[in-house]
Amino acid sequence: MLHHATLSTDHGSDLSGADNRDLSFDFAKGILIILVIVGHLLQYVVYRGNGYWDSPYFKSIYMFHMPLFMAISGYLSSRALLRKSFARSVNERAIQLLLPTLFWYALLETAKVAVFLPSSSIVDVDVLNDLVGSYWFIWATFASFLVVKVLVTIFRRSSMWIVCMSAIAVAVLPVTFSIVPLIRYTYPFFCLGFLLSQSAECRTRVLPRKKPLLMFSLAAITCACFLAWSKETYVYNNLALIHDTASAGRVVLMYAGSAAASWIAFEIIVQLWKFSSSNRMARFVAMELGQSTLLLYLLQGTIFRLMDLIQFGDLWNLSTRISVAGMLGASIVVIAMTIRFIVRDLRWSSRIIVGTLPRSEAVKA
Template sequence: MLWHNEARGFMLYRATPSTGHGSRAAGPDKRDLSFDFAKGTLIILVIIGHLLQYVIYRGNGYWDSPYFKSIYMFHMPLFMAISGYLSSRALLGKSFARSVKERASQLLLPTLFWWTILEAVKVAVFLPSGSMVGGDFLNDLVGSYWFIWATFASFLVVKGLLAIFRRLSMWIVGISAFAVAVMPVTFSIAPLLRYTYPFFCLGFLLSQSTERQTRLLPRNKLLLMFPLAATACACFLAWSKETYVYNNLALIHDTASAGQVLLMFAGSAAASWIAFEIIAQLWKLSSSNRIARFIAVDLGQSTLLLYLLQGTVFRLMDFVQFGELWDISTKLFVAGMLGVSIVVIALTVCFIVRDFGWLSRIVVGTSPRS
């Protein structure tokens, strides 16, 4: 399956509440740019991770790369946790039908658009050359953009639980995180959903109130940071190829697999927390810096488009043979140019479509900017 070799991260919601992480509110929704900075940083890491996979380490060498491991320990879980946190207003403040309709329109329309671009390029360029056999259209749609589907499914499940259980819904959401994680389902992208869904629930539960966060978290964060940092470092050292969800499928069938799945969840949770705190502190120190604001405003508010574009590009690279004899300097140069090109193309597309309502919704997933 395609998704065994792919890891994509993505953040989706737009308006956010203030959380005290060095926020700079703007507009009537008091948008907290610290979350946009976190999203922008994570999408950069997503692109870097795929450059490591597709350019620097072609083949299977990336599984043992400390750089690849450092990114993949937390970038998907943290993206999903932020998604759950920022989705709370839509989950709680809108009807089931309206919230699901809006989320489907926001996520699935641009996904279908970029999937159409992907298939058109495959048919026009790679099929005639013989480098592509067959269509496999459905696998492209689900596998290449799996995080879109995992995020939408997580939103749908949590919204359904909130609508059904009401007063007990918060407890049920917490229980569902564990239940989904241990479900022995390995069909298609199910393992990836089971891996990321608990982090969506965690982010949502942490968003509910200051009182709830106080009950869940210690008053002095420093008391929590040291054991979390130690846990993240220990998990990093113990992490292996079989710890990745793409290889263990988050499936427990014996003692060894149970250890790997537990290591995966524990390491991801600890690393995600440490990464978010580091990113939040970076924003506090550099929020007035042009580079930081570029990451927050230009990249952080365009992560859906960046995710879809880079997913399309790297899927197409599966059909290209290159770089077998390149030295490391050439690989780094090509990786750098490709990464910059993805960002430039995405920002150019945003600039072109931002004033066209229907086109902006289809291509980018957002309404035109004022």
């Protein structure tokens, strides 16, 4: 899946001007964060209610976008996992991911109290769900990084085999509390990305020779899983929990479909980048959106969580909903890019709000 490019930079580092940065990964992340926003627009605006579970567009996105995001994160985290000390790598990752998450969570709660909740009423705010559920992918990424780092630190030479076994163990772990099912679903893909970053011989010798047959097989698996995919195949509904033959089939279908679709999607994205890398729009996706995925994810997560408190669109026709979704999606991107432009040279603001080093420090790094 990730054999096209060599590991060039740590995930989330803001080295947009560095010569060794592989922009194909940034382009992939840019495409994926767009799909995250589109998926939420389908859920919150286009389909009000539960109709989105049966949407072929929703299904097409949700089969692969978060698993592929996690695989890329695991791949690009290889340097921090292998070359940095435990304390340094975990500290850097916590500052990068959790500090901005806490900032946007505080903004979310402030907006709920000041704007959406009547000042005279006492409301039981689900604080934990807001903090964890709204930004679950950030917590899943940090948890995956932490677990793999612990395994690599303890087992060292045999750590690759241990990481591989941990992916299987976590996937079948019968725990359904809070966002644990989402972590169990995405953790194996983080491990897959990390393991592929270490499999140089497989990427450079084996895969190119077997690529046509591999791509055909994966495409066939993806199509078959797409046709068999249903509401109960989503991790949000099956919780990745196996308790009988039927549930085992759904969980296997979910993992197989997500893995195959992620691989095919990455191949398509990489080829698209090869043909359009000189295009202005493609470079905007890579250098602006792809290097602002944390900010975009946190911003859209905050906005869509607030939309849970708004009743709207019940009487709108489909064309109106699509128009509103398009304007909202564009607004999210514009707001995020404006925030990034404003804080990119402000040391602590850049760290806290965007999760990146200021531009001057990033160039030095």
